[in-house]
Structure formats: C-alpha cells, structure tokens
Amino acid sequence: MTQGVQRSRGRQRWRSRLHRLDRSVSPYLYVSPFFLLFAVFGLFPLAYTAVISTTAWSPRKPGSADVSVGLDNYTTLFADENFHNALINTLGIGLLSTGPQLLLALGIAHLLNYRLRGRIVLRMGVLLPYVTSVAAVALIFNQIFARDFGLVNWFLQPFADSPIDWRADEWSSWTAVAVMVTWHWTGYNALIYLAAMQTIPYDLYESASIDGASKWQQFWHITVPSLRPTIIFTVIVSTIGALQLFAEPFLFDATRNNNGGSQRQFQTIVLYLYQQFWTNGRYGYGAAIAWTLFLITVVIAAINFLLARRISSTK
Amino acid sequence: MSRIDAHTPRRHPPPIPGGTALGQSTRRHRQKRRGEGGLWITYGLLIAIVLISAFPLYWSVVVSSRDKSAIGRYPPPLVPGGNLWDNLQAAFTQGGFGIALVNSTIVAGTITMSVVFTSTLAGFAFAKLRFRGKNTLFGLVVATMLVPTQLAIIPLYIMVTQWFGWSNDLRGVIVPALVSAFGVFFMRQYIASAMPDELIEAGRMDGASTLRIYWSLVLPIARPGAAVLGLLIFITYWNDLFWPLILLNTSNPTVQVAIANTASGIEVDYSLVLAGTVIATFPILIVFLVLGRQIIGGIMQGAVKG
Secondary structure: HHHHHHHHHHHHHHHHHHHHHHHHHHHHHHHHHHHHHHHHHHHHHHHHHHHHEEEEEOOOOOOHHOOOOOOHHHHHHHHHHHHHHHHHHHHHHHHHHHHHHHHHHHHHHHOOOOOOOOOOHHHHHHHHHHHOOOOHHHHHHHHHOOOOOOOOHHOOOOOOOOOOOOOOOHHHHHHHHHHHHHHHHHHHHHHHHOOOOOOOOOHHHHHHHHHHOOOHHHHHHHHHHHHHHHHHHHHHHHHHHHHHHHHHHHHHHOOOOOOOOEEEEEEOEEEEEEEHHOOOHHHHHHHEEEHHHHHHHHHHHHHHHHHHHHHHHHH | OHEEEEHHHOOOOOOOOOOOOOOOOOOOOOEEEEEEOHHHHHHHHHHHHHHHHHHHHHHHHHHHHHHHHHHHHOOOOOOOOOHHHHHHHHHHHOHHHHHHHHHHHHHHHHHHHHHHHHHHHHHHHHHHHHOOOOOHHHHHHHHHEEEEEHHHHHHHHHHHHHHHOOOOOOOHHHHHOOOOHHHHHHHHHHHHHOOOHHHHHHHHHOOOHHHHHHHHHHHHHHHHHHHHHHHHHHHHOOOHHHHHHHOOOOOOOHHHHHHHOOOOOOOOOOHHHHHHHHHHHHHHHHHHHHHHHHHHHHHHHOOOOO
C-alpha cells in the first residue's frame, strides 16, 4: 500500500518535471524551424554578399574567389556611369509607378467602401491583376506597347504621325514599365486601404456631416488622417518593391542582353546586378551592387519610417 | 445582423501597431450610403476599373487565339478567333509547358505545405506560449519581412549549386523558400485572435502536453487561417520568376521561366508567347474564381505583402 503511494508520487514528480520541461522547451522547438532555415538561406547569404563584394571572384577565372580587392569594387561602382544610370532609372520608374498606384488605390478603396451590391465580384475584379504573375503581366503589356501593331499605338494612331517606339527612349519606356507595375499592384493596395477604412467609426462621418462638412472634406479630414499609418506602410512596402524592380524591365527588352534597351534607358539596379552576375560572371562586382542596393533600401526605409513617426507625433 | 456583417470574418484580429488594421474592427460600423445619382457614378467607375483590370487578360486570350498575320495588322482583332487550340499545342511542344506545369505544381505545392506547417507551429508559439526572448524574436520575424532577400542571390546561387549540388534541380528552388516570415506573422495574428486563452488553460488543466494542445485544440481553430495562408503562398511561388530563372535552364523550367524563355529573340511571335501566358495564368485564375473570397479576406487581414 505505502509502496504504491510512493511509486505514484515518484511518477507524479517525474511527470511534473516532464511537464515543466515541455513548457520551457516546446516554444523554442516550435519557432526553431523558421529561424534555422532563415539563418541558412536568408541571413547568411546576405552577410556573405558583403564578403564576396570584397573579392574579384569570377567563375571564369579559377582561384579568383580568394583574391581580395578590399573596397575596390565599391570605388569602381561609385564611379560607374552605368550604375548611376540604373539608379536614376530605378528612382524614375519608382516615382512614376508608386505615386499614381497609391493615389488610384485610395480612390478605388473609397468607392469600394460604399454600400454596394456584388461587393465580392467587384473586389475580385479589382484584385485580378494581383494574381497574374509579373512575367505574364510584362509579356502581355509587351504586346500592348509593341511598336508595330501594338494596341496602344493603334489607339494613338489618329494623334501621332508615326507609331511610337515605346522602348526607344527614357520617358516612353519608363511610362510603359510604370503602367505594368501600376496595373499589377493598384487593386492589391486598394484592398489594404479598404480594410483600414472599414475600421473608421461611422460616428465620425455622422458628426462631421452634422457640422456641415462636404463629402470631399470628410474624405480629406477624416478618411485620409485615419489611414495615415496604413498609407505610410504601403509607401514603405511599395518603395522597397520599386527598388527591387526586375522582371518588367528584364522582359521588356526581348534581346535578353540585359542592357534594358539599346541605350540602357530602362535598366534598373537589379537588372544591372543580374547582368553583372549572370551575363558577365562578375560575382564580386555583382555582390557590391547587391550590398549597395541593400544599404540604399535600408536607408530609404529608415527615412520613411522616421518621417512617418514625425508626422504622426505632430498630428 | 446586417448584410455587411455576413461577409466579415467571424473573428477579428487586432490592428498591427503602427501598421494596418487587420480586417474589420470589432466595433460595428456601417458602410456609407450614397444617394441614387452618386451610386450610379460609383458603380460606373468601379465597373470601368474592373474592366481595365480584366482587359489585359482578355487581350491575352484574343491574341493567343489568332494566327500571326491577324495580330500583325490594323485594326487589331478585338474578339477571340479560332486558333487558340493550335497555339496552345504549339506552346506545349515548343516551350516545354508540359514539364513546366508539373514543375510549378511540385515547387509551389511543396513550399506551401512546408510554409503552412512551420508558420502554424511558430505562430502558435508566438501567440500563445510564454518564453524568454519572445518579443525580441518576434520583432526579428517582423523585421525580416521587409528585408529584400533577392539581393542575396549570388551567395545563394553559390551555396545551392556548388555546396549542395542542386543546379537545374527543383530542390534548389524549393529548399530556400521552405519558411516565410510573412507566414509566421500571419499565423501569429490569426491564432492570437481566433484562439481563446481559456481553451489552452483548460487543456493544461487536463494535463495535455504542448504538442497535444497544438494538435487537438489549436490546429482545428487555425485551419481557416492556414488555408488562406496556403493560398497566398501558393500564388506567390507559382508566380515567382527571379530565382527559378537563375537556377533552372530551358530543359527543366517552371511555367514562369518557360514563358520568359518563349519571349526572347529579334522577332517575337506574340500569339505563341501569349498562349504561354494563358497556360501559366489559367490554373491560378481557376483557384481565384473558386476561392477569391478567401483570398480577399486573407489580404485584408494580413495587409502585408508576402
């Protein structure tokens, strides 16, 4: 009898120890797959990029992986006119796409926020571009913006003497690429704004309209300020996305020499990185481009973030 | 219950601090109404936007259903013709779309299963378990969501092809994508709001182990969220181009790599190229038409780019 009690006490102690172990170890066990794989395939390659960027590594020159060149790749890069060009192209296309895209999204979200029939169908229609792949988007718009027998040039026929070669110069090619990006992402951003709009309490609008505020005033003085955190968030995400732009300019130039047009007029930074890495086999130089773009991204995201904090604190 | 409420998810996740609101607020709100005249304008504008959104996809069907000469003249044909089947067949034989569809299914399917599994597990730990360093670790997850990891392609390429020996191998596309910070974040938010703490406490009282609680209590409740995450991840990796383009060559492509390959050269045959985009887009469109409501709900709840 006493033996039985002792045994069950022992078992209980063992069980409670196991229980405590379970509670203390399990959480780490559950989050570890994410952190392990992210460390190996996310963090490590990013850090290793910095290391490679200090070498003259090229798969075409055996032994070059161990040739250290210090910061030479960076001095070359900062004086590299093609890099300056790619930077300007990226920022230009980024401004042309991010601005209209977010303004349009705001307007569309405002419309979708009314009480409507067929709400789901309308939302799905607006989201259709988002589920289309960037490659498909770029290729379809390649035809639409084709010089010969493209759809846009057909529309412009009455207004232009000769068909526009959209790829030929800076502004036209930036516009075409920006149209692709805008078409692809506007509906997605509209749904994010819509989600935030639906959290704005209706009483705010009610009391504003009692005070005689017009719909337009309500939009600017209630809707937009309430959406401020969401707007800032989408600006940051779209900016980061714009800095990484690759597929659209890559596919827009069918020659696949990755110049981004005959005069590099739409070569973005990531396309230039791809060209150095893939076409020219310059791992060290490519890594320097990647690491520089990473720092630019971090700085721009940080500026965005600080501005956002400033704006919301002065509010 | 008004008609609006019938469409909103039953559980309402809390807003992300400093970010976007997750889904609809718990506060009941009424959507704005508009007078008759204004309403017609609203419908008109929205229908125009939907048409603009759908037009390029329609256009890809028009072009891919015509022969080369019909596209190469003005005015262009604005309705589909009878050549769709021939062009699709040509795309399959010339562009390798058969193997591409299989590859994309394997890649997107495997990644989806893994991301959903690891994210649900980690999301549960971050949402409901207490452990030291939890906030720091979760902050790390959020921070990594914004890191543009595609910039690390050069080392990744060296690792995958030289260290692991996976050049032109689907494993090289799949393994680096097996976990997702967005997924962990998404599932944490979902489980935190959908799973009552009392239920977990009750499970503890009954002496259930953490794994048992996860399996029998958390998973059934997390399933709708996990399904939405799975859809978003599947779409993302079905559509992914950059990394597969680098790793896979023309003999073993995914659909996105295959369509990118068809559209190169001096003279591009758009009826063939756009037949490829139809093949690449069609499976996702079907998924979207069937499960669009869930996908929209997921985007509005997650409100973060994946």
